[in-house]
Amino acid sequence: MFSIQAFTDGGSYNQLSRRACLHYSKTFQLLQARLDELDQTVATSDTTIMVVFFLASAAELMEDYATVENHVKGLEKIVNLRGGVRALNTHNNMQAKVCRADLSYALLSGQQPRLFRDEIQWSCFIADRNLTQCSHQPHDAYVHTFLEATVDKRLHDALRDLHTFSCISNLAYQTTRKLSPEIYNEIMISILYRLTNLSFESDPFQEALRIGLLAISSTLFMQRQFVEHPYDHLLNLHRKALLKLRESTDIDIPVPIVLWLTMLLHVVENREPSPPDWLSIWLDEVIFRAGIDSWHQAHEILRSMVWVNFVHDRCGMPAFEAAMLRLERGAGSEVEKASSKQHA
The missing domain is CATH 1.20.58 (Methane Monooxygenase Hydroxylase; Chain G, domain 1)
Incomplete structure (x- = not known):
């Protein structure tokens, strides 16, 4: 009571x-x-x-x-x-x-969980079970080849599990099937305990990716009804990690990953379209450099990472459309200049 x-x-x-x-x-x-x-x-x-x-x-x-x-x-x-x-x-x-x-x-x-501290199972939980035959070519092959050569295997495996879960969720929604609560809970426990027990403070890209995966996991497994921003600390970590990545990265990150990272904060924060800030400018740059000209095209790229349509489209589509509107209004030339300076 x-x-x-x-x-x-x-x-x-x-x-x-x-x-x-x-x-x-x-x-x-x-x-x-x-x-x-x-x-x-x-x-x-x-x-x-x-x-x-x-x-x-x-x-x-x-x-x-x-x-x-x-x-x-x-x-x-x-x-x-x-x-x-x-x-x-x-x-x-x-x-x-x-x-x-x-x-x-x-x-x-922001602390580590208290349970499972010495019992983490780091291997993939669902990605290697052939539960779904989703394909997002050519994006996913490029992404996973890059990640295999660049990031910790434990982090890559967590992303693979989340990607598989998002594909299963999209398929289940289309076919009106339901994932059993037991499997859903096991996936949640496996993925979140792995991500919360990793840390890559000295590697801006891996840490931004880890926190991004945690952030999107919170929208899939840890939602709080009637609470606008239930995990402010996580959102702050997410912003800081992205800003650090923006300022310090010296590797050429594939478009799907950068697009996903820059779109993700809009989705997790449920951000309304606002005056351009550093994150919006970064999103505009990615769209401009990749030659993305439609939500359908962006959507296919996002789905090659971790994207559940019925959860993330509601905030993702307006964020993309706002970026396209900024580019159409003449911000494209400024974005081109900024992009040229960054890659000079």
Whole structure:
């Protein structure tokens, strides 16, 4: 009841209604009673885990991140007493709920997740299973050849899994089929734990790619209803990584990757068309240099990376159309000058 009332009220704990505060107090008392039980099976039961999970979710909704951290640490202790994440029940999505709370706090805070620290499975989870026969020639062959020679295999494999997931999602949407919740949760856990446990601070391109994959993953697996920008820290990291890449790159990055990176922030931020900034100028340059003249053409290139039509087209298409309008209004000459200077 508390999490429902907190959702209804919104805002911080100090702004909660008297009813929500009452529900919170009762919920916390019940939780403490369960944790104080001499019978450890009660303290570590699925019911106790669910109470902590909902309290963490409510605290996140109220932007009380210190309390979120405490609840996530509590979940970690309970899970360890139960024998680890894999020992939890899969039929009621208990594993997924615990991992979702852990990953959500990691994205909120920028810290590494607390679970699976010594159990990361780095190999591809779905990309090598031949689950779909999607093809985006000539773009995907060029992209993956470049990435195989340039980036850490663990990062490349995470991208391959996300690409496969996006192809499966697009196909499922077209055929009105559904991906089973169990497979969806397993994909989420595999990809996000790998990406959050990687870091490439000394390599602007790899770090921008890693954070870009995290950002797009948040739109696919970690959406928060009625929260405009649920992961501000991740968005800030994304902006900084792109700016650092823009200022320091000394490699010729393939068009599909640059187009995807520059479009991605518009999509993840749900940005409205605005006066040109460095990101918009960069997007304009990519479109101009690549000779892209239609959304259909851009869309095919984006799908060679990670792009789920029914999730990302809504913000991606307006961002592309705004760039085309800027180029048509005469910004093309300025973009050409800037592009020539950059590649001189």
